[in-house]
Amino acid sequence: MCGIVAVIGSRDAAPLLLEGLKRLEYRGYDSAGIATLELSSKAATGVLTCKKANGKLANLMNLVEQESAPGHLGIGHTRWATHGKPEERNAHPHMDSSGGLAVVQNGIIENHITLRKGLQEKGIQFVSETDTEVIPHLISQELNLLKSNGQEASGSLLLEAVRRVSLKLKGAYALAVIWKETPEALVVARRQAPLLIGLGEGEFLCASDTPALAGVTRTILPMEDGETALLTPLGIELYDHRGQRQQRSPSLLHGQEDVVSKRHFRHFMLKEIYEQSETARLWVDRHLPLGLPEQAPVAFPFEDSFYEGIERIQILACGTSRHAALVGAYLLEQFAGIPTSVFYASEFRYAAPPLAPNLLTIGVTQSGETADTLAALSMEAQRREAYGDPAFISRQLGITNRPESSIARQVPNIINICAGIEVGVAATKTFLGQLLAFYGLALSFASRRNSCSTKEIISLTNELRALPNQLSVLIDKHDQMASTLAPLFLDTQNVIFLGRGINYPIALEGALKLKEISYIHAEGYPAGEMKHGPIALLERRVPVIAIATPGVVFEKVLSNVQEAKARDAQLIGVIPKEFAKEVFDIVMPIPEVSEWISPLLSVVPMQLLSYHIAANRGLDIDQPRNLAKSVTVE
Ligand code: AGP
Secondary structure: OOEEEEEEEOOOHHHHHHHHHHHHHHHOOOEEEEEEEEOOOOOOOOEEEEEEEEOOHHHHHHHHHHHOOOOOEEEEEEEOOOOOOOOHHHOOOEEOOOOOEEEEEEEEEOOHHHHHHHHHHOOOOOOOOOOOOHHHHHHHHHHHHHHHOOOOOOHHHHHHHHHHHHOOOOEEEEEEEEEOOOOOOEEEEEEOOOOEEEEOOOEEEEEOOHHHHOOOOOEEEEOOOOOEEEEEOOEEEEEOOOOOEEOOOOEEOOOOOOOOOOOOOOOHHHHHHHOHHHHHHHHHHHHOOOOOOOOOOOOOOOOHHHHOOOOEEEEEEOHHHHHHHHHHHHHHHHOOOOOEEEEEHHHHOOOOOOOOOOEEEEEEOOOOOOHHHHHHHHHHHHHHHHHOOHHHOOEEEEEEOOOOOHHHHHOOEEEEOOOOOOOOOOOOHHHHHHHHHHHHHHHHHHHHHOOOOHHHHHHHHHHHHHHHHHHHHHHHHHHHHHHHHHHHHOOOOEEEEEEOHHHHHHHHHHHHHHHHHHOOEEEEEEHHHHHHOHHHHOOOOOOEEEEOOOOOOHHHHHHHHHHHHOOOOOEEEEEEOOOOHHHOOEEEEEOOOOOOOOHHHHHHHHHHHHHHHHHHOOOOOOOOOOOOOOOOOO
16 A cells, blocks of 8 residues: 655755655555655755654644645655554665665565575674565665676666566555755665656656645546556656667646545545446436437447357455445346345455456456456466466456546456546445445446346436435435434444345445544444344444335345344344335335345445444544555555
């Protein structure tokens, strides 16, 4: 995870680095640091200044304000701890022993223990527990070696040293390096972790994600996997993993990637929950315009060949994206009639099922950078390629909110959910966007396979068209209601979420949201499973939140809920207003809609209740402890 920013140009680097890091803080916020290089009038080498602070970025900002970090070249880092506790000594940038070379890194160096031992045997002393610290020492050694062979300090020499070191590193990482002997050179490298270059006016920025470029440039050059680049005031030199010079044209950032403002909302998460009606409106406008033919009820940019011959689907994802995948699987199986399996991407990597023919693999990741999801997709593509049978050929689709991310470069087909940038670490509007993508897919497959009637297809598309307005009203109502209910949860330590069928994944998502931002222990169960064990947890102090919407399992959920009531549990029902309200202590009403579409609405009370419970406890909602928005490590 972690965010890195680097800049070289004519302006003071420190404010640009800090502003960039502020916009990347969602990637990690355990500690932060910057290193800057200033040209010295007295010496050939530059003056390197490094400032680090434990905790949130605000601590580093105060430090830099008091002590300053001059220079037009610099690197910055906001950390999500992997190796070593969140302490100042483990904060990046890390330096070589001379203090003249600084490195920031996002990722994991898997062979750092062996490398560290080798360096220690040569007398190098380490000051941190991080995996990253081996890198500046290794680069420094390579530079010494190159210089001892008569080569002069230059940007190219630094680039060569970084390239040589990268051959020794195992793992996934993105890094940026500065060296006081080359005060006009910045070297960056990318191996399976995101990094892109922004081309500003008289300056270049390099960052883990596009928000860091906001206000500086919209012209970007995303780095490809395995590339290394040398950035100087004269331009960019880009090299592939073999050291071959690469020439590529930059592209323009589209959409709202640079809009990172809370507006009048107290937290990004609340703003993003409110934005869901707009996410739905844009989706309906784009994919369900009026007048589409019955046989193609969704406007997706795929040719017929994309759908042809698909007999089964597997979906790979993590966390909230996996919950969206579970709803998707329900729709694809029950509405479109395609056998569909969902896997934790992290499990799939090491225990994939035997290959099945004519199968579409879908990767779901809002960030497009989740290491487990990307690796699972890549592993699946490779084993299919190796198999060599045309029926088993790799067919992949990615569902993401970041069309410029790694997944979009890795898989041939993409559904961009276009939810706009999501800053809150707890996913909300991107979850809704992912769900909508699956509704679109299910409709597309269903109409092609005649798995349900035209009437059913028209009915679902009409319900989807009504969704934006329904969401808008529902969000307003539940924002108020959840803020009134939140004080009841002040001492709550455990919450059970129940759902069945298409709403079971929403129970899982409700529990995940509550855990993530309020730190209350919560579990989601299929309501019918309660009696097989979890019911032992129930008592007066354990609220049970049950989703029950009219449909196949409505009566079943109500019976399961009665079992909880008999154990004194406080019952909260997410149900249409007039249904079975006598069963529940509290009702969080949702509109009466078909069971198919109900997850798109039942998730809203879950999100808002979690939000207000956490807000009522005074917690840091947008940056919950131990989490990060983009999980780019295994
Ligand atoms: C969501 O609230 C979580 N922060 C987390 O579970 C997230 O969904 C997961 O890490 C997957 O992220 P992705 O969608 O970017 O792949």
